[in-house]
Amino acid sequence: MAPLILRDPNVTQKILEAIVDTPGGKRTLSRLARTCRAILEPALNVLWRDLDSFVPVIGLFPPTLLKKARKPGLGLSRAPAKEDWEKIMSYGMRVRSVTFNETANSVSPAIFPMLQNLPREYILPNLQQLTWKVETAGALDHCSMFLSPMVESLQFELGPTRFPTLNRILSDACNRLKLVNFSLVSPVSLPDTFTVMLSSQKTLQKVTLVAPGALSSGVGRWVAFLPELKSLQLDLSARTLTAIEGFFDELPSHTGDSTPSSVATTDSGVFSGEEVDFSSIRGKPTIRTKDRDSKAGFSTLHHVHLTGDVANIAVFLRHFSIPLTQLDLVIEDPPDNAEWLELSYIISERFGSSLQSWRISATATSKFTELIRSTSRAEPTISRLALEHLQPLPALRRLEIDLPESIHFISDDIETLAHACPNLEELKLCPLARFPVQSGPPKLLLEELSPLTEHCRNLNTISVPVNARRASPSVLDSAAVSSKSLRRLHVGHSWINDSLHVTILLSHLAPHLDSLKWFHDKNRPGFVETHARGWEKASETLPHIQNIRISERRTALAAVPIPVVELTPPPQKVDTTDKGIMAVASFVHQAVMAKPHTTDSGIQIRGPKMVHESVQVHPRLVSVSIDSVPRITEVGVSAIVSASDKSVGAVPETVTTFVDATPPNVSKSVQAMSSGRSGSISYYMLHPIFNLVSLTWRFFFAYPMSIPIRMLHVIFGHMPTIRRPSGFGPSSVNSISMNDIQVRG
Incomplete structure (x- = not known):
């Protein structure tokens, strides 16, 4: 009987996918495919499912056809024959996702015209996700040959040049495909007919627009009323308040009145760079006190990904009153404290009861600035992202903050976070932060994580750098701070001075901890060998201390005395006498006026959008005539019977002749005459x-x-x-x- 891994395809698929995600997973899966014939097909499907280049596909050609067998991306020496396509047609059926990056120079552009001579229509017929990163217009045109009807995700990352054929390619893709995910990242403005071309894509669930003109009112109207939109990603960097407000200009408010634009302008937002910059006169009190009506639309939106300044993100999120479940923010680091507090208040007010995942990371500009600063001799700038003013987020399950400069957290932040997010399961607070000797240790102590282990009973993962010191007696004596759910702890570049006392503290806070990780790579920036050795000793000692801790608690529970309840003897029988007592109840009349509080609320119900579609079906008719007249040949046969009448006399003629039977001695002649004369x-x-x-x-x-x-x-x-x-x-x-x-x- 086959093992379970072969009997259940879903289990096999999950295990193979887990192997691929491990370091060196593709090599391991390739060896497994060559070892077991039963796992060959599932392993090949996983190996060829996602490709980051076309080089593996080109390498399927015969070696004699390639210019260099070890470098298939250089192209082909001649046009392939029909038998040279067998492997490509076989393995091409397995590919589900492929990425082409022109800047990597891994594939020669001259090979794409040869790929068009494929015996079938598409080289990758089951392709579902296509990512096209190009810098030139010629490379963009080659993507049309991969737009099979199965493509659901189309992602373009274009260079700074103009692409004259972009309109044609987008129009062709929208006519042939039913997209679920569409992404366009370009430093060039969107086409003027962008919303018209994509108006037919009613099945879009994720839209990513990072280009000038993405905040126009037309794009906002199109995005807001997509019937199945679940994820939206926009770039608010270097945008003015006018451009951000213009995104919602053509959307009606929930009160039924249309909200006018903040600035009277007829610009659609496509050329928003020509607008007047009001950032210099923007006042923080105005942003905080002026409330915006939430806009209609975005009925199915659950995930928002925004990039830009904190102030711009706060203005954008004020127009939403939908129950977001996932929020990803890419901000400029370090943010302004007042703007950050305002953004925190808006998130808690608008999405506090629905938000489940919140991620905060830094823009590429902030990371590059921090990298330049770290490589120079300048002192590192370390700021703080305050969390003590965070409002309750009862539904939050995951919080990730990864910033290069705002890396300091204090005990007040942890205390506020523990009370505001009681259902937190995973917490990451700048786990990649570095704390060199000249800048000092982290401000957060290891024992100050105790509020999280005490109040967040579902917390299973913590990733935060700390300063590990000896624990205070108040923490070690409290049994409430011991967490039964914490399984993974990542301390990064944390400091440590006494590994034994740190191990004792960890065994008390997380007696069931399974994984303790830290940065121990010597080539990693910020590595301190003393701290790495200290955490290594703590990791080796922790399992033994945990076993002692757990056994002590079991012994303590077993040693608790069970209270003994003494049974009292039954009471003696007492003589009783029946007596009657007249009990008259006294009534008190009391009235309570219950006046319900009523609130009139109006709901604007807009009629459903009716779309009339007609399909004209013309059956293909072919007239074929067949000459069925038999060929007739007239042949005349003369059948005249020639007849002649003749008579035959059948009457025998008799001749009477007398013959002398005596042998004659003399010869004589006898003549029989018809005269009938008499003889002798x-x-x-x-x-x-x-x-x-x-x-x-x-x-x-x-x-x-x-x-x-x-x-x-x-x-x-x-x-x-x-x-x-x-x-x-x-x-x-x-x-x-x-x-x-x-x-x-």
Whole structure:
């Protein structure tokens, strides 16, 4: 019987996917595919499912066809024949996702025209996700040959040049595909007919627009009323308040009144760079006190990904009142404290009851600035992202903060976070932060994580750098701070001074901890060998201390005395007497006025959008005529029977002849004449004998010979084309009279 991994395809798929995600997973999965024939097909499907280049596909050509067998991306030496496509057609069926990056120079552009000679229509017929990163217009045109009907995710990352064929490619893709995910990242403005081309894509669930013109009112109206939109990603960097407000200009408010634009302008937002910059006159109190009506639309939106300044993000999120479950923010680091507090208040107010995942990371500009600062001799700038003003987020399950400069957290932040997010399961607070010796240790102590282990009973993962020191007696004596759910702890570049006391503290806070990680790579920036050795000792000692801690608690629970309840004896029987007491109830009349508080609220119900679609079906008709007239040939046959009447005398002629039977001594001649003259006496004597001989001769010789001759005469007489043989003429058939026969003696 086959093992479970072969009997359940879903289990096999999950295990193979887990192997691929491990370091060196593709090599391991390739060896496994070559080892077991039963796992060959599932392993090949996982290996070829996601490709980050076209090089593996090109490498399927025969080595004699490649310019260099070890470098398939250089192209082909000649056009492939029909038999050279067998492996590509076989393995191309397995590919589900592929990425083409022109800047990597891994594939020669000259190979794409040769790929168009494929025997079938598409080289990757089951492709579902296509990512196209190009810098030139010629490379963009090659993506059309991979737009099979199965493509659901289309992602473009374009260079700074103009792409004249972008409109044609987008129009062709929208006519042929039903997209679920669409992404366009470009430093060039969106096409003028962008929303018109994508208006037919009603099945879009994720939209990513990072380009000038993405905040226009037309794009906002199109995005807001996508019926299945679940994820939206926009870039608010270097945008003015006017451009951000313009995104919602054509959307009605929930009160039924349309909200006018903040600045009277007819600009659609596509060329928003020409607007007046009001960032210099923007006042923080105005942003905080001026409330915006939430806009209609975005009914199915659950995930928002925004990039830009904190102030711009706060203005954008003020227009939403939908229950977001996931919020990803890419901000400029370090943010302004007042703007950050305002953003925190908006998130708690608008999405506090629904938000489940919140991620905060830094823009590429902030990371690059921090990298330049760390490589120079300048002192690192370390700021703080305050969390003590965070409002309750009861539904939050995951919080991730990864900033290069705002890396310091204090005990007040942890205390506020523990009370505001009681259902937190995963917490990451700048786990990649570095704390060199000249800047000092982290401000957060290890024992100050105790509020999280005490109040967040579902917390299973913590990733935060700390300063690990000896724990205070108040923490070690409290049993409430011990967490049963914490399984993973990542301390990064944390400081440590006494590994034994740190191990004791960890065993108290997380007695069931399974994984303790830290940065121990010597080539990693910020590595301090002393701290790495200290955490290594703590990791080796922790399992033993945990076992002691757990056994002590079990012993303590077993040693708790069970209270003994003494049973009292039953009471003695007492003599009783029946007595009657008249009990009159006193009534008090009291009235309570219950006046319900009513609130009039109006709901604007807009009629459903009706789309009239007609499909014109013309069956293809082909007229074919078949000549079914039989060929008739008239042939005339003459069937005239030639007939001739002839009479045949069948009366035998008798001749009376007397023959002398005496042997003659003298020869004499006897002539039989028809004159009928009388003979001699000897003739009359021999007449009976001669009659007998004549009769015998006629029956046995004359008649058998004359009858066939007469029949031949009749047959040849009716056939004029056959030459009659001589002697068979009409005169030759006449009967010969016996009277004409002369008999000579």
